[in-house]
Amino acid sequence: MSYEAYKLIHIFGMYLLFFSLGGVALYSINGGKKSDNKFKAFVAIFHGVGLLLLLVAGFGLMKFRDISHSALPVWIILKIVIWLAFGGLLTLAYKNAKYAKILWFVFPIMGLFAAYLAFYQPS
Numbered sequence: 001m002s003y004e005a006y007k008l009i010h011i012f013g014m015y016l017l018f019f020s021l022g023g024v025a026l027y028s029i030n031g032g033k034k035s036d037n038k039f040k041a042f043v044a045i046f047h048g049v050g051l052l053l054l055l056v057a058g059f060g061l062m063k064f065r066d067i068s069h070s071a072l073p074v075w076i077i078l079k080i081v082i083w084l085a086f087g088g089l090l091t092l093a094y095k096n097a098k099y100a101k102i103l104w105f106v107f108p109i110m111g112l113f114a115a116y117l118a119f120y121q122p123s
């Protein structure tokens with residue numbers, strides 16, 4: 001697969017992830033409970049598939065940048081940490097409207113930081 005194809009998949013994963021994060025955050029802020037969410041299966045699918053595509057395409061992209069999977073640079077490790085946080089924080093947004101309000105602002109900043117790391121590759 002080409003570099004462009006991996007990037008497209010990486011970005012599509014991002015769209016799926018952010019769709020689920022934004023949807024859940026707004027739903028939770030407005031008092032929604034997970035058990036009443038009529039679309040919860042699709043939220044879970046978008047979140048899970050989005051994360052999976054990001055991870056697989058992220059590791060695929062590394063080979064075009066000559067990054068060895070066994071000696072990861074700091075910026076990649078930070079992206080993996082952000083990826084893990086995106087995995088856990090959906091549940092927090094679902095469970096707690098107060099945290100969901102904070103995460104509404106934190107999620108885009110985390111996305112910005114992940115993109116910054118990819119563009120500048122600081123170390």
Ligand code: HEM
Binds near residue numbers: 054057059082110111
């Ligand atoms: C395990 C997690 C991740 C890994 C290993 C990873 C790895 C990479 C790599 C190797 C690139 C290519 C950099 C280049 O072209 O030189 C990239 C690009 C990018 N990543 Fe990730 N990434 C991960 C997670 C994320 C997450 C969670 C986001 C945002 C939510 C994200 C956003 C981006 C963006 C915006 C680009 C730039 C794409 C472009 O150049 O068009 N990544 N990532």
